Amino acid sequence: MDKIINKNKTIAVAMSGGVDSSVVAYMLKKEGYNIIGITMKHWGGEDSGDNNKTCCSLDDIYDAKRVCDDLGISHYVVNFEKEFKEEVVKYFIDDYINGNTPNPCVVCNRKIKLGKLVDFSKKIGADFLATGHYAKVINEKLYMGDDVKKDQAYFLSQVKKDYFKSILFPIGNYNKTYVRELAKELGVRVYAKKDSQEICFVENDDYKKFLMNMTDGKIFKNGEIVTTKGEVVGKHKGTAFYTIGQRKGLGISYSKPLYVVDLDSKNNRVIVGDNEELFRNKLIAIKINLLGVEKIEELDNIYCNIKTRSRDILHRAKLKLIDENKIEASFELGVRAITPGQLAVFYREDGLVLGSGFIEGGKSL
Numbered sequence: 001m002d003k004i005i006n007k008n009k010t011i012a013v014a015m016s017g018g019v020d021s022s023v024v025a026y027m028l029k030k031e032g033y034n035i036i037g038i039t040m041k042h043w044g045g046e047d048s049g050d051n052n053k054t055c056c057s058l059d060d061i062y063d064a065k066r067v068c069d070d071l072g073i074s075h076y077v078v079n080f081e082k083e084f085k086e087e088v089v090k091y092f093i094d095d096y097i098n099g100n101t102p103n104p105c106v107v108c109n110r111k112i113k114l115g116k117l118v119d120f121s122k123k124i125g126a127d128f129l130a131t132g133h134y135a136k137v138i139n140e141k142l143y144m145g146d147d148v149k150k151d152q153a154y155f156l157s158q159v160k161k162d163y164f165k166s167i168l169f170p171i172g173n174y175n176k177t178y179v180r181e182l183a184k185e186l187g188v189r190v191y192a193k194k195d196s197q198e199i200c201f202v203e204n205d206d207y208k209k210f211l212m213n214m215t216d217g218k219i220f221k222n223g224e225i226v227t228t229k230g231e232v233v234g235k236h237k238g239t240a241f242y243t244i245g246q247r248k249g250l251g252i253s254y255s256k257p258l259y260v261v262d263l264d265s266k267n268n269r270v271i272v273g274d275n276e277e278l279f280r281n282k283l284i285a286i287k288i289n290l291l292g293v294e295k296i297e298e299l300d301n302i303y304c305n306i307k308t309r310s311r312d313i314l315h316r317a318k319l320k321l322i323d324e325n326k327i328e329a330s331f332e333l334g335v336r337a338i339t340p341g342q343l344a345v346f347y348r349e350d351g352l353v354l355g356s357g358f359i360e361g362g363k364s365l
């Protein structure tokens with residue numbers, strides 16, 4: 001574990017019924033901690049009548065319960081459906097309507113999973129909440145996990161700073177392959193269970209269908225696809241169905257490959273251009289969450305590494321403070337497909353997350 005904790009402390013484990021969080025519960029139990037399992041139900045699957053699975057199905061809750069039974073620990077189920085719908089699903093839909101590409105996991109982690117769930121775990125007497133995230137907490141500060149491919153610090157970078165005092169990521173030093181092996185070795189019943197899907201509440205990751213269902217089709221709004229030079233080259237079905245960098249599915253036949261380079265939701269236009277036009281040297285990040293620093297001024301005029309999407313490489317950049325809640329990042333090399341609505345996460349050389357902000361769209365590009 002990333003922290004030495006007194007054995008008489010109580011640790012609540014956030015249990016999804018999956019491999020990672022089950023391994024966390026086994027590890028902590030084996031180390032002699034007093035643990036409690038908590039599973040939250042945050043989505044009732046209103047998106048369709050099919051039998052395809054989204055998150056927190058009854059099966060998942062039962063899996064979590066059985067793992068807790070195997071370990072002889074108590075298991076709580078807490079319902080955050082209302083909060084999740086108001087805080088995460090609404091944001092997800094609105095952001096698409098506004099021409100952004102939202103990141104619901106980031107908002108869920110801040111508001112629900114590592115917000116309300118931490119508060120709930122305190123209420124039931126726990127000192128800490130442990131999850132199966134691939135990230136690390138060192139001296140109450142968030143760091144990138146050791147498994148670079150699986151690292152989830154990006155998704156955790158908007159969690160309120162104070163909450164890291166009560167959060168543990170016991171598998172942050174491991175990689176997923178090892179965790180699966182460990183699960184088998186420890187006899188965890190769900191050791192072979194599939195990884196969860198990309199966006200837990202969207203069936204089969206079909207976000208377009210989800211948006212159509214949730215807005216009663218109102219999100220469907222025909223408009224023009226226009227090149228950066230102003231040439232109309234096709235029709236689109238609504239800016240929400242496109243994302244920056246997209247090439248496939250545009251339905252355009254043109255003399256050269258075209259990519260989505262901007263979404264103009266105000267004028268209901270999808271702007272396309274060459275691959276080269278996708279590269280930018282700057283971005284503006286807003287709604288800054290400070291983590292590895294005390295004051296925002298500490299981020300002014302410093303060099304750091306930035307990820308502009310969860311599976312991004314690290315880009316070297318210099319930060320400049322615009323105001324109390326706005327930072328401009330200037331990259332040493334151009335970055336492809338910077339996408340408004342996604343997060344810009346600022347990392348120190350050793351993986352410490354300094355802070356993060358949402359990438360602003362429109363004029364900032």
Ligand SMILES: Nc1ncnc2c1ncn2[C@@H]1O[C@H](COP(=O)(O)OP(=O)(O)OP(=O)(O)O)[C@@H](O)[C@H]1O
Nearest residue numbers: 014015016018019020021038039040131132133196
């Ligand atoms: N419904 C839930 N209830 C409680 N905790 C959850 C729930 N969903 C996810 N978590 C917690 O958040 C962590 C990261 O969630 P994520 O969706 O990334 O799952 P994952 O990487 O597939 O992990 P797992 O194998 O544990 O499902 C989980 O390991 C678990 O601790």
